Amino acid sequence: MKYKGAYLGKMLRVNLSTKRTSIQQLKENEVAKLLGGRGLAAKLYYDEIGPEVKPLDPENKVIFVTGPLTGVRLPSTTKFQLATKGAETNMYLCSNCGGDFGPYLKKSGLDGMIIEGRADDWTYLMLINGEVTFGDARPMEGMTTGQTLKALKEAIGDSRAAALSIGPAAEKLVRISCICVDTRAFGRGGAGAVLGSKKLKGIVVKGSGKIPVANQSKIDEFRKAAIQNLRETRANHTKYGTPQYIEVINELGCMPTRNFQTTYFEGVSKVDAHVMYDQYLDRNYACYMCPVACGKVCIVKEGPYKGAQARTEYETIALLGPDCGVDDFGAIVKGNEVCDELGIDTMSGGNAVALTMELYEKGLITKEDTDGIEARFGSGDALIGILRLIAERKGIGDLLAEGMSGVLAAHPEWSPYIMQVKGLPFAAYDPRGFYGNSLTYGTSSRGACHNVGGWTIRAELTSGKYDRYALTGKGLLVKTIQDNRAYVDSLGICTVVRGSMNFSDSPEGGVMEAVTGYDFTPELLAIGERIYTLERLILNREGIRRKDDMMPERIMKEAVPSGPIKGQRLTPEMYNEMLDEYYEVRGWDSEGVPTEETIEKLGLKEIIS
Amino acid sequence: MGTMRVDEARSEVCVTLKYLASIRDRTGCREESAYFPQGSTLMDVLVLLGEKYGISLPDPQILLIVDGRGWKQLPIKFSTPLQSGNTICLLPPIAGG
Numbered sequence: 001m002k003y004k005g006a007y008l009g010k011m012l013r014v015n016l017s018t019k020r021t022s023i024q025q026l027k028e029n030e031v032a033k034l035l036g037g038r039g040l041a042a043k044l045y046y047d048e049i050g051p052e053v054k055p056l057d058p059e060n061k062v063i064f065v066t067g068p069l070t071g072v073r074l075p076s077t078t079k080f081q082l083a084t085k086g087a088e089t090n091m092y093l094c095s096n097c098g099g100d101f102g103p104y105l106k107k108s109g110l111d112g113m114i115i116e117g118r119a120d121d122w123t124y125l126m127l128i129n130g131e132v133t134f135g136d137a138r139p140m141e142g143m144t145t146g147q148t149l150k151a152l153k154e155a156i157g158d159s160r161a162a163a164l165s166i167g168p169a170a171e172k173l174v175r176i177s178c179i180c181v182d183t184r185a186f187g188r189g190g191a192g193a194v195l196g197s198k199k200l201k202g203i204v205v206k207g208s209g210k211i212p213v214a215n216q217s218k219i220d221e222f223r224k225a226a227i228q229n230l231r232e233t234r235a236n237h238t239k240y241g242t243p244q245y246i247e248v249i250n251e252l253g254c255m256p257t258r259n260f261q262t263t264y265f266e267g268v269s270k271v272d273a274h275v276m277y278d279q280y281l282d283r284n285y286a287c288y289m290c291p292v293a294c295g296k297v298c299i300v301k302e303g304p305y306k307g308a309q310a311r312t313e314y315e316t317i318a319l320l321g322p323d324c325g326v327d328d329f330g331a332i333v334k335g336n337e338v339c340d341e342l343g344i345d346t347m348s349g350g351n352a353v354a355l356t357m358e359l360y361e362k363g364l365i366t367k368e369d370t371d372g373i374e375a376r377f378g379s380g381d382a383l384i385g386i387l388r389l390i391a392e393r394k395g396i397g398d399l400l401a402e403g404m405s406g407v408l409a410a411h412p413e414w415s416p417y418i419m420q421v422k423g424l425p426f427a428a429y430d431p432r433g434f435y436g437n438s439l440t441y442g443t444s445s446r447g448a449c450h451n452v453g454g455w456t457i458r459a460e461l462t463s464g465k466y467d468r469y470a471l472t473g474k475g476l477l478v479k480t481i482q483d484n485r486a487y488v489d490s491l492g493i494c495t496v497v498r499g500s501m502n503f504s505d506s507p508e509g510g511v512m513e514a515v516t517g518y519d520f521t522p523e524l525l526a527i528g529e530r531i532y533t534l535e536r537l538i539l540n541r542e543g544i545r546r547k548d549d550m551m552p553e554r555i556m557k558e559a560v561p562s563g564p565i566k567g568q569r570l571t572p573e574m575y576n577e578m579l580d581e582y583y584e585v586r587g588w589d590s591e592g593v594p595t596e597e598t599i600e601k602l603g604l605k606e607i608i609s
Numbered sequence: 610m611g612t613m614r615v616d617e618a619r620s621e622v623c624v625t626l627k628y629l630a631s632i633r634d635r636t637g638c639r640e641e642s643a644y645f646p647q648g649s650t651l652m653d654v655l656v657l658l659g660e661k662y663g664i665s666l667p668d669p670q671i672l673l674i675v676d677g678r679g680w681k682q683l684p685i686k687f688s689t690p691l692q693s694g695n696t697i698c699l700l701p702p703i704a705g706g
Contacts, residue, residue, distance in 0.1 A: 233670070236631040236701040244630040248700050251629055252677060269639075273630055458703050462672055464681025496704065564677060 002028060004517030005213035006068035007036070011044075012110050014125060014132060016198055017058060017117030021132045026111055033603055035520065036111070037067035038094055038489035039531040041083035043607060044114065045092060046534060051542045055087040055190065056173060056197035058118035064105070065112035067492025068516050071103030071211045071288070073219060074501065075226045076494040078102060078287035080112070087175040087190030087197075088348060088403040089423035089447050092538045095191055096451070096489050098287040099184040101205060104162040108207025119199040126156050127205040137201035142168055144341040145180035152204035165202035166192045167343025169391040173197060175403040176348035176390070180340065183285055183295060183311060187345040188424060189446055190403065214517035222511050226500035227291050234292045237496060238284070240273040241294040242314035247272040249318070252461070253564030254433035256323040256426065258377045259354035260419050260554055263430040264563030267327030271317060275329050285311070292496055300330040305380070310336030318428035319350025324357060324383050331380025338384055342391035351425035352400040353386045355407070358417050371395040416553045422447035422544070431551065432560050432568045434460045436474040439578050442549040443478060443592075445535040451495075454481030471574055475581030480505050483528035490531060530602045533586070533594050537608060545591045546583075551575055620647050622693040624654070629700040632671065636662050636699075645691055651680065652687045654697060664699070674698040 013022045026040070034040050044063045053059045063083040070077055080102030086093030105112070109130035122137035135155055140148050148165035162182060170177035170192035177192030178185045186192075195201075213219055236244060249255050250268040257265045269275070276298060286293035300308040310316075310333045320326065320335040335353075339346045359365045360375035367374065371394055373385040389397025399407055405423035408415060419426040424447025431438035436456035444453025456477055460468045466477060484505040488498050502509040505525060512520040520527070536544075550556070551570065559569035583590060587598030599605055627640040645653055651673075658664040666673060673680045675689070675697050683689045 233702070236670075237704075240631055244701060245703060247629050248703055251627065251698055251700075252674075274633065455704070461674065461703070462679040462681060464679065467682060468678065 002518070003031070003068075003214075006072065006211070006516040007031060008106065008109055008111050008212075010110055010130070011065075012113040012127075012130065012132065014113060014115050015117045016115065016119040016123060016200060019134050030607065033527065033607060034531060034534075035068065035487060035490040035527050037065055037070070037079065037081040037492050038083075038096070038486060039527065039534075040112070040490070041065040041081045041094065042092075042531060042534050042538065045083040046538055046608065048114070049085055053085055055085045055090060055194055058198070060085045060194055060197070062115040062191065062194055062198070063112065064114075066102045066106050067490055068512075070492030071106040072213060072515055073289065074223050074493070074511065074515075075230060076287055076290035076292065076497040077492055078290060078494055079489070079492045080105065081489060082179070082186050082191055084191055084194050086446070087173070087177075087193035088405070089189055090405060091422065091542045091544065092535065093189035093191060093446055094452060094489070094535065095186040095189055095446075097181050097184050097186045098494055099182045100162040100288050101164055101181050102492060103288045104205045104207055106207075106211050107209045108205050109209050115195075115198065115200065118197065122199050122201050124152060124155070124201050125203045126152075127203065127207075128156065129207050129209060140201045141171065144168065145343045146341060148202050149180070149182060152202045156204045156206060158206055161204050161206040163202055163204040165343075166195050166200075167341060167391075169342045169344050169401075170196035172391070172393050172401070174344065174391060174393065174401040175406065176345050176352065176401065177343050178345045180343055184287065185345075188347060188449060192343050213515050215514045218510065218514035222501065222509070222514060226497065229500040230291050230497060233499065234294075234496065237292050237294045240277060241296045243273040243276050243296065243312060243317055245314045246317055249429060250322070251564065252433060252457075253560070254430045254457075256318060256354075256419075256428050256430055258325045259323060259358040259417060260426065260430055261358065262562055263433060263560050263565055265322035265327075268322065270327040271321045271329050271332060276312065276317075280329055280333060282309070287494060290494065290497070294496065298333050300333050303330050305330040305334035308334035308337045310334075310340055312336055315428050316346040316350070319347050319354070320383060323350055323354045323428070325377030326380050326383055327378070328380045331383055334380070335383045335387055338387045338391075342388070344387060344391055347427060348403070348425050349387050349390065351404070351419060352390060353383050355414075355417055355419075356386050356396060356400065357382065359414065364414070365396060369396040371397075416557075419552050419554060420448055421550070421552070422548055424448045429457065430560070431555060432570050433565050434468045435471060435570060435574070435578065436460050436466070436468075436477050438551055438555065438570055438575055439474055439478045439582055442551060442575070442579065443482070443582055445532065445539065451485065452482070454478050454485060456481060469568070471577050472581070474578045475583075476585045478582055479529075479585050482532050483525055485528070486531040487524045487528035490527070526602070530604060533598065533602055534604060534607065536586075536588065536592070536594055537599075537604070540593050545593070546579070549579060549592055621645060622647060622649065622691045622695075624691055624693070624695040624697055626654070627696060627698045629698055631701045632699045635664060649691045650687065651675065651683070651689045651691065651697075654691070655687060658699075670702060672700045672702060674700065
């Protein structure tokens, strides 16, 4: 390849049915247009996973791709991407993960790997410097994710190797199951069940290779400057992590409370970052090369959940806590631990429990459905019990395990209580508080995701350019943030550190040239736009249109009944006005399909032909 | 909740100051009421915060929100007159995801 650094040029292909492996080269023209990570993963998906493939078919594939910066000696070069047909959403899924696995994959000599087929019985993969061994994972069947990760590292003979695993929930094809990757996860969209359907219990990797770079001394300068910048700008993140936003989002009136029935949780002072820090925090942890170390390991020291341990984040706290009416931080940690061990996405899990609680309190389901659990808002025991039902597919857990799409298909009359777009439940921000956020959920490439869809709250609150309740301008705002995020997800760095290396919506600086030998910087935002539109073309091919970009009933019909944003309501007319603007700035038609002119302008024609 | 009085003699406006997340590490309290003379502006709040807590605004590491809106959205920014019942929040920079 023409690039002097960053890329190793090799993708590993593993067929679990035939136990054959092969190496394919990265295509230079695709790297030039799509960068790596999320961009290249989307292209591989476009080429290899058609609309007729179902998530749990052996024809589905799981595509892992690192970015050009993954593993390079710069802050938080930790990320790698996954693309697959998601079991939760039954459509294209892109997912982003930190930890050590991505960098170690690169050190083993690979830019990524494609898993295809289905093994005859439970299998694991061991990668050492790019060489693959198929291992017998039958003894690991039923193991928690943590037990599996330990067993994988014992198999490779190195406790410092990197590993990913699925838990018992994915073995049972629970559609909201995740892939745990050491301290992090490919959480959303049901990638866990896809690996479960392939009978792939885990992958362990180690490598001793060097990642090539174009100019090491320049990279060293950038690293020092970035670390200094992060010490000044991210000190709060180091101390409190994302849990610091619990009381902020609550004060802004956007906290999902009791299944998004209200948006202000009266018990927030019992579950905020100070409670975490003072009473539960055991230690911080960091992803690969990250000086911020925002990860928080929390341990419950007393009470009914004593001994529970988990890595709590904002989304998990909000969706297992306030959204379930739970104001006991110990119960939240325990719920988080249950999700981690059994391998369930905490966000979809929290949404599922909150839905169950509302249905129970409204008398639409009974104790017979909940296996005897008194499924009331505020009950920590109910939170944990329902999560276990989902993992075990017992009682109503069997229905919840099908994801919100499955629940809606079985019970369309429950639509007023289901908070989802395209099958993915909401993240922990009520969009009636920041209207751009509704567009984020509606137009995200993977369903109601604030990351992929573009987190607008900071700009809507602090930039001075927008009012949070204005409609005009939100289409362009959302597009810009989405394109920025799409290229960042393709680089292989964590979004928390992107400002320290000037990877904003006006990127600048010499990091890309120092690493790859080519100055991608002026092209980065355009690359992001290209990636986002490629993802939309994939979704269109899978049948997605305007009707699928809509908000759920609760958002479109109910005004917020109380709290700081009492009375706020987003009507269909208001939402459609923003969506029309979004489609226009994207160059998509009124159904949300990119026009021929847009495809041509973005240089996508040769990529998709 | 604490209170701060600036001038008890004249007719006053009462605002609520809230200190969220890591900002509370600097103030030692979650929220307090503050009284200002009629005609006071947001700038007077800033002066008080500087005197009492050593907080100097504007500061890129501190966001100031008035009744749910960022100060940059206010038409006349720090010259905005205070009104009784205003809730003014100080919070750290926010990021999602």
